[in-house]
Amino acid sequence: MEYAKLNTGAEMPILGFGVYGIEDTSVILSAFDAGYRSLDTASGYFNEDVVGRAVRESGLKREDVFVTTKLTTGAMRENRVQAEFEQSLSKLGMDYVDMYIIHWPVKEKYVEAWLELEKIYKSGRAKAVGLSNFQDYHITEIKKVWSVVPAINQIELHPFLTQKPLLELCKAEGIVPEAWSPLGGGGSAADIKDNLLTHPTLAEIGKKYSKSTAQVILRWNIDLGIITIPKSTNPERIKANINIFDFSLTPDEIAQIDALNKNLRTGPNPDNFSF
16 A cells, blocks of 8 residues: 555554445445455445444554545535534544535635644544535635645546646645546546546556556556545445556656546536535
8 A cells, every 4th residue: 555644743544445435335345355455435325334344344443544524515515514513423433533624615604624633623523624626716715714734636537537737726725625426437427437548548558557547547646746536336346446456657657548538527516516
């Protein structure tokens, strides 16, 4: 495993395991067996209890598993930030989380919500706090009031959506970027995953290293210093996705992948979502 250094001083595994839609501890236990030590859940995934149970069933020490969960848009709109965080801890069966994140930047609420996350961080019940789906102007707004710099910004990012300007802003502010949907898929562009995983540029690079296109994409993230959280329920793919620490891409190969950008989203647009 490789690690990203957060602005809190903590280290976060640069490859984590996304658990959206996972309702069975056996899948998470398979990820632990493969070597994953970072789990990404959310209150809105309705499986925090499954994540907590899997950590306990694994026999791993709590401090050896990096757990992230997220605040819902509903709790933000209803001013229930603290209450929902307490509920998340209860469902997880944990005294703290390693990372607590604002899931989506609800207009006229995200600045206020950030100040509540700062309180949670200062209480020690979240070892770090961060953002998800925040664009540059969202970050500019909370920067006006923050006393704690967000540790991460989790965004949709893959070779068809490279988000270079946003990455540069995060880097300038000391915020580590994290990629959700790193392999594409879902949303209105449901065929993007197949397009990415069969793309000739990625396949050619993979051939050089005897790696799959998925492994090349994940390594591209890591070589750019981006935390990435692929999700799979297939034990073989779970193992394959973590088998990426025995090679690195050259600057030229990274540039080739960067050039695939189409600014194509597969998930909701942070500037225009309705949930």
